[in-house]
Amino acid sequence: MLNAVKQVEPLLKSELEISIKGLSKVYQTKAGSFQALEDVSMYVKNEEFVSILGPSGCGKSTILRILAGLEDSTSGSVKVSDQEVVGPSVNRGMVFQSYTLFPWLNVRDNIEFGLKLKGMGSKERKEISDRYLELVGLERFAESYGKELSGGMKQRVAIARSLANNPEVLLMDEPFGALDAQTKQSMQQLLLDIWKKEKTTIVFITHDIDEAIFLSQRIYVMQARPGKIIKEIDADLHLFQDGDLVEVDQFMKLKKHIVSLLKH
Incomplete structure (x- = not known):
């Protein structure tokens, strides 16, 4: 499995969903300039x-914010479907670690929020929200408000709201970081199930090695100060088949290798 570790290799443009080349980010502060990212290149297929994956402060969330169009780069190229990212887009859904629900709206209205902004009629909106309420297992909570939901349920709503807009790419910034271990595990499995059904391209930020290996087909491992990608790793272990855990040895070997990378 460790032989699967490789350097970043470019794909043909027609195969690319996301292309990041030579991305750098320098912040100007009162104490002087600070380089958060240096020469980051990566790709994500459709x-x-x-x-x-990387330690706190390595710039992984900065990459995601630039990809989302919420922040500008200092240099480099960031493209989605061969289009340069110049600002936010409905084609790039975002799920944050914090629960970003609108507290004055119930669950259904939160999910339908973006659809309403598009001018979609109420009947069509309801058909879409019904589908995603079922997908995340919240049919019985459609009329509930955020204060009545657990943390895991709030993140389910946030995921459903993003998917309801049918984005090309779903960007997730440590969405399960604030959850307890048991809820986190169930949310990881739910996300995998949703991804298999929806076929949405996902870029996922985490500092949790187990989470990255469990969820990902590929992992970019980063170092900090300044943030750089040090390895691209094939992590598609097919860990769960019909609910049975397989390839545990490969999982542990890969985890040991990533721990070694992060230490050095």
Whole structure:
């Protein structure tokens, strides 16, 4: 399995969903300039699940914010479907670690929020929200408000809201970081199930090695100060088949290798 570790290799443009080349980010502060990212290059294919893994402060969330169009780069190229990212787009859904629900709206209205902004009629909106309420297992909570939901349920709503807009790419910034271990595990499995059904391209930020290996087809491992990608790893272990855990040895070997990378 460790032989699967490889350097970043470019694909043909027609095969690319996301292309990041030579990305750098320098912040100007009162104490002087600070380089958060240096010469980051990566790709994500259509319908692929890719994680960016690294320690706190390595710039992985900065990559995601630039990809989302929420922040500008200092230099480099960031493209989605061969289009340069110049700002936010409905084609790039975002799920944050914090629960970003609108507290004055119930669950259904939160999911339908973007659809309403598009001018979609109420009947069509309801058909779409019904589908995603079922997908995330919240049919019985359609009329509930955020204060009545657990943390895991709030993130289910956030995921459903993003998917309801039918984005090309779903960007997830440590969405399960604030959850307890048991809820986190169930949400990881739910996300995998949704990804298999929806075939949405996902870029997932995490500092949890187990989470990255469990969820991802590929992992980009980063170092900090400044943030750089040090390895691209094939992590598609097919860990769960019909609910049975397989390839545990490969999982542990890969985890040991990533721990070694992060230490050095």
